[in-house]
Amino acid sequence: MAHKRALEALDRTLKDHRNDSRCFVGAMILLSGDFRQTLPVIPKSTAADEINACLKSSNLWCYVKKLQLVTNMRVTLVNDTSAEEFSKQLLLIGNGRVDVEESSGLIAFPSNFCNFVSSKDELINEVFPIIDNHKNKKWLSERAILAAKNKDVNDLNFVIQNQIVGTLHTFKSIDYVTNEEEVTNYPTEFLNSLDVPGLPPHNLQLKIGSVGIMLRNLNQPKLCNGTRLVITKLMANVIHAMILKGKFKSDEVLIPRIPMISIDMPFEFKRIQFPIRLAFAMTTNKSQGQSFSVCGLNLENACFSHGQLYVACSRVGKPSALFVLAPDKKTKNIVYHKDLY
Structure with a gap:
C-alpha cells in the first residue's frame, strides 16, 4: 500500500x-x-x-488491468472444514458489508467467527499457554497478540515477558538533541521520558527467550525493519538473536546499538539504542504480511483506521485459531470508501 x-x-x-x-x-x-x-x-x-x-x-x-485473486491461501493451507465460512466472513468485514448498530456505530462478531475471551489474562493464556517454552522457536514464531494502539501492546509485552523465568536485563539509551542551540530547552531527562513510535524505549528491558521485532534495516534483506527474532544472548554492547520467520529463518544475527533520529517530534533528537522492541504483542499495522497459527486480538481500544480489523482477523486461516477480547463482543469496523474494492 x-x-x-x-x-x-x-x-x-x-x-x-x-x-x-x-x-x-x-x-x-x-x-x-x-x-x-x-x-x-x-x-x-x-x-x-x-x-x-x-x-x-x-x-x-x-x-492498470486488475487481476483478482479468489483463493485465501491461509484458509486453504489449514484444510479446516470451518475455514470456508471464516473466509467469507472475513471478506464481509473487509468490504464493510457487516451490519452496524445505528445507536453505537459498532458491529457484532458472528458467533462462529472466533473464540471470545473475557479478560486480558485469559487472552495471554490462550495465545501463550506455556511461555517458558521459549526454546521451541517454531512455537514462538507461530503466535502473537495484536492491538490497535502502542499502549495496549506495551502493557501486554510487559506482562508476557514477566512470565519468562530468567534475569531481566535493562539497556538505557543515550539521548540528545541534534541542534546544540536547543540543548537547554530539552534536557536529557525529558528526552529519556519520550516513548516515540518507531524508536526503541529509553529503558529497553529484555530477557533471554524474549521475542523482539526490528525497527530499522541493518542488513537487507536478512535483517530488516519488521523482522521478528528471539533473543538468545544478551551482552553490554551487542544482542545475539535468532530470526523466527521468513527466508532466513533460524539464522543467528548480532544486533548492535545504532543512532536513530526521530522525525515525529517538533524538534530533532537522536537516540542511541538497540533498534528492537518486544513483539509478543504488536500493533495491527506492524503485523501486515505475517501469518500465525494462533493469534490473539485485543479490542479494548477499538480500531481507529481503515482496514485494521480486517488485517488483524485475517492473520490466521481458521476461526479456532483466533482469540478476541472485545467488550460485549462488539467493536468498530472503519471503512473509508467501499469503492476502493
Missing part, C-alpha cells in the same frame, strides 16, 4: 531516462496489494487524505 507519488515518480523517471512518453516507457509493471488492508499512513491526515494517497486516486490507475 505504497503512496501513489512513489509510482508516479518511477513513471516520470523512466520517461526522462528513455526520452519516451509512453506510460512506464512501455514496460509491464506487476503490482500486488489489497485495498481492504490499512491504507498509506499520512501523519495528521483525514480519511480523505489517505484515500487520495492510494493508487486508485492516481492518473496511472486508468492504465
Whole structure:
C-alpha cells in the first residue's frame, strides 16, 4: 500500500531516462496489494487524505488491468472444514458489508467467527499457554497478540515477558538533541521520558527467550525493519538473536546499538539504542504480511483506521485459531470508501 507519488515518480523517471512518453516507457509493471488492508499512513491526515494517497486516486490507475485473486491461501493451507465460512466472513468485514448498530456505530462478531475471551489474562493464556517454552522457536514464531494502539501492546509485552523465568536485563539509551542551540530547552531527562513510535524505549528491558521485532534495516534483506527474532544472548554492547520467520529463518544475527533520529517530534533528537522492541504483542499495522497459527486480538481500544480489523482477523486461516477480547463482543469496523474494492 505504497503512496501513489512513489509510482508516479518511477513513471516520470523512466520517461526522462528513455526520452519516451509512453506510460512506464512501455514496460509491464506487476503490482500486488489489497485495498481492504490499512491504507498509506499520512501523519495528521483525514480519511480523505489517505484515500487520495492510494493508487486508485492516481492518473496511472486508468492504465492498470486488475487481476483478482479468489483463493485465501491461509484458509486453504489449514484444510479446516470451518475455514470456508471464516473466509467469507472475513471478506464481509473487509468490504464493510457487516451490519452496524445505528445507536453505537459498532458491529457484532458472528458467533462462529472466533473464540471470545473475557479478560486480558485469559487472552495471554490462550495465545501463550506455556511461555517458558521459549526454546521451541517454531512455537514462538507461530503466535502473537495484536492491538490497535502502542499502549495496549506495551502493557501486554510487559506482562508476557514477566512470565519468562530468567534475569531481566535493562539497556538505557543515550539521548540528545541534534541542534546544540536547543540543548537547554530539552534536557536529557525529558528526552529519556519520550516513548516515540518507531524508536526503541529509553529503558529497553529484555530477557533471554524474549521475542523482539526490528525497527530499522541493518542488513537487507536478512535483517530488516519488521523482522521478528528471539533473543538468545544478551551482552553490554551487542544482542545475539535468532530470526523466527521468513527466508532466513533460524539464522543467528548480532544486533548492535545504532543512532536513530526521530522525525515525529517538533524538534530533532537522536537516540542511541538497540533498534528492537518486544513483539509478543504488536500493533495491527506492524503485523501486515505475517501469518500465525494462533493469534490473539485485543479490542479494548477499538480500531481507529481503515482496514485494521480486517488485517488483524485475517492473520490466521481458521476461526479456532483466533482469540478476541472485545467488550460485549462488539467493536468498530472503519471503512473509508467501499469503492476502493
